[in-house]
Amino acid sequence: xxxxxxxxxxxxxxxxxxxxxxxxxxxxxxxxxxxxxxxxxxxxxxxxxxxxxxxxxxxxxxxxxxxxxxxxxxxxxxxxxxxxxxxxxxxxxxxxxxxxxxxxxxxxxxxxxxxxxxxxxxxxxxxxxxxxxxxxxxxxxxxxxxxxxxxxxxxxxxxxxxxxxxxxxxxxxxxxxxxxxxxxxxxxxxxxxxxxxxxxxxxxxxxxxxxxxxxxxxxxxxxxxxxxxxxxxxxxxxxxxxxxxxxxxxxxxxxxxxxxxxxxxxxxxxxxxxxxxxxxxxxxxxxxxxxxxxxxxxxxxxxxxxxxxxxxxxxxxxxxxxxxxxxxxxxxxxxxxxxxxxxxxxxxxxxxxxxxxxxxxxxxxxxxxxxxxxxxxxxxxxxxxxx
Numbered sequence: 001x002x003x004x005x006x007x008x009x010x011x012x013x014x015x016x017x018x019x020x021x022x023x024x025x026x027x028x029x030x031x032x033x034x035x036x037x038x039x040x041x042x043x044x045x046x047x048x049x050x051x052x053x054x055x056x057x058x059x060x061x062x063x064x065x066x067x068x069x070x071x072x073x074x075x076x077x078x079x080x081x082x083x084x085x086x087x088x089x090x091x092x093x094x095x096x097x098x099x100x101x102x103x104x105x106x107x108x109x110x111x112x113x114x115x116x117x118x119x120x121x122x123x124x125x126x127x128x129x130x131x132x133x134x135x136x137x138x139x140x141x142x143x144x145x146x147x148x149x150x151x152x153x154x155x156x157x158x159x160x161x162x163x164x165x166x167x168x169x170x171x172x173x174x175x176x177x178x179x180x181x182x183x184x185x186x187x188x189x190x191x192x193x194x195x196x197x198x199x200x201x202x203x204x205x206x207x208x209x210x211x212x213x214x215x216x217x218x219x220x221x222x223x224x225x226x227x228x229x230x231x232x233x234x235x236x237x238x239x240x241x242x243x244x245x246x247x248x249x250x251x252x253x254x255x256x257x258x259x260x261x262x263x264x265x266x267x268x269x270x271x272x273x274x275x276x277x278x279x280x281x282x283x284x285x286x287x288x289x290x291x292x293x294x295x296x297x298x299x300x301x302x303x304x305x306x307x308x309x310x311x312x313x314x315x316x317x318x319x320x321x322x323x324x325x326x327x328x329x330x331x332x333x334x335x336x337x338x339x340x341x342x343x344x345x346x347x348x349x350x351x352x353x354x355x356x357x358x359x360x361x362x363x364x365x366x367x368x369x370x371x372x373x374x375x376x377x378x379x380x381x382x383x384x385x386x387x
Contacts (some may be wrong), residue, residue, distance in 0.1 A: 007046065007248055011039040014250060018043070018055070019216055020270045023063035025173065046248060052209035060172050065179050069213050074350040079137050084122060085191050089138045091117040096147060099170035104151060107158065107166040111135065116162055126162045129134055133159065170344050207233050219274065219351045220261035220366040223303055234260050258304035258365035261279060270353040275370070279329040280347045285372030287344065291363065292371055304365035310341065313361050318342050
């Protein structure tokens with residue numbers, strides 16, 4: 001009981017930092033590192049009981065291994081745009097494993113080792129502009145994660161010259177970026193086996209851990225079927241879950257017929273939240289309002305999903321542009337209907353508000369939670385000051 005009392009405001013802050021950051025580096029974030037370290041015992045107990053995740057406390061960093069229940073479209077490294085980026089990144093991590101802490105190396109050395117380690121079918125050729133762009137994205141990501149530091153040179157010059165040199169230095173963090181597995185990595189034949197190693201959820205206790213991971217690590221949690229066991233768990237234990245979440249975090253639980261989510265009232269720099277300051281957020285809110293007000297036009301599935309064709313979605317975009325277009329940013333005002341649809345659907349997928357394939361766009365219930373439009377006195381991009 002005494003230990004439970006230790007989950008005070010500092011512990012709440014510590015949990016939030018652990019969930020938001022990939023890791024907390026003592027050298028770069030000493031205050032945050034100290035908060036988590038001071039509340040390590042109570043945080044470790046709560047994380048193990050509710051999430052079943054591993055908390056690593058090292059003299060140089062603190063890391064919560066956040067393994068998702070399922071892979072979702074918004075996950076991944078934002079800077080990467082192609083599959084090759086991830087392949088080259090993994091080869092770069094393998095290269096760094098051979099380096100001692102503070103050992104220096106040249107970009108050309110990394111290029112050669114990565115080329116040799118990459119699968120032959122990729123046919124890496126650094127004289128190709130697209131391949132050099134991939135390497136630039138990879139090296140910048142290594143820098144962002146503090147796995148390497150630049151000693152001399154300018155990576156951006158590699159964009160136009162494959163002979164450009166940059167001097168780097170491996171950091172202490174490079175050997176801790178990848179998580180460890182109980183078996184040899186080569187014994188796994190499919191990425192799903194890696195998830196299964198962590199997600200052997202069968203009992204009610206394990207279901208709780210799965211639900212907590214999905215609520216805290218995704219924009220929302222959709223009901224996938226009428227008898228979805230995870231969603232039924234939330235409904236059956238809604239009050240208990242709500243009390244626990246509000247006690248140990250700054251989030252509030254919201255449960256609707258087809259979706260459950262956590263909300264946060266304060267805007268914090270380290271949070272990714274919706275809506276944000278991006279112009280596409282306005283369009284998403286207006287899209288939600290449009291579908292709410294024209295719901296009779298669409299067939300709504302039992303689980304709350306709406307299936308649209310590209311032409312139907314384009315018509316919605318045209319209607320929104322006609323009604324609100326003068327209030328949009330110039331970036332969207334100048335785009336074609338197809339271009340707006342592509343960018344809007346991409347943003348919806350990132351927030352798991354939509355799924356799409358080559359034929360249909362599936363609107364998910366999470367889109368309907370928030371809606372927005374311009375004020376009643378909005379008229380063609382201006383406000384009627386006479387009212």
